[in-house]
Every structure is written in structure tokens, then in C-alpha cells.
Amino acid sequence: MTRTLKIVLGALAGVVVIGAVAYFFVLPQFVPYVFHGQTIQSNQAAPSVELDGPNGSTVRLTDYEGQVVVLYFGYTFCPDVCPITLSKLDRAMDILGDKAEDVQVIMVSVDPLRDTPEVLEQYMAHFNPDFIGVTGDADAVDRIATVYGVYYEAAEGSEATGYLVNHTATVMIVDKDGYLKLVLPFEGTAEEMAADLGYFLR
């Protein structure tokens, strides 16, 4: 092997190694993170939430400053969408591991007539003991749901379920500083939720 050939082969090997390092380790640092939902860039804090929580407590969004809050609007008689979403969120917490300690999942009931704080406590514990459910009078729930872009209305159900409640099924993420940052669609997976939550937990 001639000296020139050795130099050329060495240079090629160097280019391949440098290229691989740049592609796999350096380039990803400069590519902006792509969320799995719609980001919001409001300079105003997330609309306030003050509703009845477990054990007679009052739950306020501001109680969770320093934590990432996942807000979801659902109800305990919900036959499909709510259990699926809460199960995905529970799976997302598993994926996050210890980091999940800095995440608080809150479900606001859009069925305040049937969902008392006690009913919500039992229901949420079924998915994850750290999840909490909140409710309040119809006016308070309507105000909060409305400003979070959530529509809901009672609809005909079956004898077993009683009336149903049609509602917006998006999941909202409020960052550690209390700003509403992300709206995730119902179709999102647990892995995608965990990835997005992980970004806000950095």
C-alpha cells in the first residue's frame, strides 16, 4: 500500500467518523424539538383554575407552580375517550419514571352534576393514585372549560350509562411557570405524551 493510498483511506475513514458523530450527536442538538401537538406562545399565564378537589380541598393551578400540569376535561361516566386518555397518561408517567414526580395530572369534570369530589377521587385512583379530579358548580366549570377551548354538552345515553356528555378530548400541558404551552390531540400516544412532557421537565 502506497503512502498516498494510506493517506486517502485514512482521510476517508476520518470523514466517515466525523460525519457519523456530527449526524448522530451534534446535529440533533441544533434541530428544534418537534412537539406532537399545537404549541401556544401566549405571554399571559394559563387561565386560572380554582375547583373542588379531593378531601374537601380547593385545587388551584397556582398550587402546582414548579410542576408541569396536565389538564384534561372529562367525566367518570365517560365510556371510552376518558378512560383511554387517562390510561395513556398513566403509561406516560411510567415512561417518565422518577421525573413523573414533577408532573400533576388533573381532570376537570364536565359532568359536575354526577361527579362529586368523592366519586372523582375513586375514579382517578383507578388509573393512577397521583392523578386528581376536580369539580365545582356548573358556572365555574363552564367558565374554565370555555377558556381552555373545551366544549361540552349532555347527550342521550343508554339505561346503563345514563346521559352522556359530548366534550372536547384534547389534553393541555401547562409548564412549570404556569403558561399553557401545548395542546395534544386525543390521537396522541403515551410515548408522544411522555416525550413532550419530558421536554417541559428539562
Next chain:
Amino acid sequence: MFGSRCSIGLRFTGTMPEYIDRLRCRYWAERRSLNSRKLIWWIGIPGVLLVIGVMAFAIFEPIQVLPRIRLSPGYLLEDQAGQSFTSEDVRGDIVLYTFRYSGCGDECDGLDQTMIDVQRRLGEVDMGDTDFRLVTISFDPATDTTEVLTAEADAFGADGVEWRFATGEEAHLANVVKAGFKVWYEEQEDGSFSFDPTLILVDGWGVIRGEYEYQTLKSDADKIIHHLDILTEEIRNANGAAGLAYEAAHLFLCYP
């Protein structure tokens, strides 16, 4: 500059081994200096180019985006046909909202004309697969019954699909219009309303992308058509590398 071992000049002094040692020292010191200069070029030039690129992006705005201001409210209203009309019915569509009441007369002329102009000029925008809707919400449900809304809609040629007139329960309307859209209105003693004439542009995700509250030299219709152009361009380029560029534009606040 070459370190303590090279501080003596290269003039031949001392023994031959000492002189050779000084020459070697000088050689490696110059190599190190050369490498440092190369390193500065290799790191410095790309760094400067990167900074210039970012500044150019921010100044010349090759990609423009509309800000994602905040979530538009969820609502359950009733339209001019007496049908239930919800925020979910227009999810995925771009919607232009305005807020008025049937008794407002001349005060609403500007708002109404803007809605008509935007609808008339929609052909100027390449909407692609995205639907565009106009929604006029009345905050006077006591007067603006289904019959009144139907008459109003007919007068403006609102077909109930592309352009809907709607109203709802008083308390819910307050949550939707005042708390959600942040449009102020107040009933006066004589039954009329004081309000801020406002148009609001919402994207298919239900995120407010434009608020038009103050008349400027450029008409609201001109601004809205321009903004629709920007918004639909962003929707068309939402995926892949172009999508990343648009996200970067949001970071650098390339707002029109």
C-alpha cells in the same frame, strides 16, 4: 511568545545540540500557533455565519408566521337555523369571528363590511384543502332570536355553512365572548350595547392567530387576506424540513 524554552533567539550561540534544540522548539511552537489560528478559522467562521444567518432570518423574515396567541374558547351555541353549533363543528377550519348585536346599526357597518369583503376576496388566497368559515356571534340573545338571526343572515347572504350567525345562553356567551375571546361588551340602560368592535382569526387547532381591533390605514380586510395567505402557507408546509423552518420562524418571532 513561543514559551520560556524558546525565549532565546535563533542566532547561533552555545553548542550545536543546544542550537538544534532551540530550532526544534521554535518549529513546534510555530506549528502550535498555526494550529490555533486554523482552529479559530474553523470555529470562528461557521460561528459568525450562524449569527449572520440568525440575524438575517430575524431581519428579512424569509418565512412569516402568525403568532399562536392563545386558545380560542370552546362553545355551545345555536345558529340561525336553530341548530346546535359548537366549536368542534369548525375544528380543522380557519374561522373569522366577529361579535355584534342586531340593533347596533351604523356602529357595526365596518365589521359587517369587513366580513363581506373577506368572503368576496377569498379567491385571492390559495386555501388548499382547508375550509374557511365566517361566524358572527350575537351577545344579545334576548333580542336576537332564531328569526332575527335568520333575517340578519339573509341580509348578508350568510348561507349557514360558510357564514353562520349564532347566539347562546347569556351566561355562556359571557364566558365565550368576554373571558374566551376577550371582547368586551356591556348592556346599557336603554337596551343598547357598548362593545369593542373586534374580528378574530382562529386556526384549525382552535388557536387564535389574529386579533383586529383598531382600524389602521390598511383596511382590516386587506390585513386578514394577507394573514390568511401566511396561515395557509404555514399549513401547507407543516411537515418535514419546511415544518422545522416554520417552527424556527415562530422562535424568531417572524410576525407580519
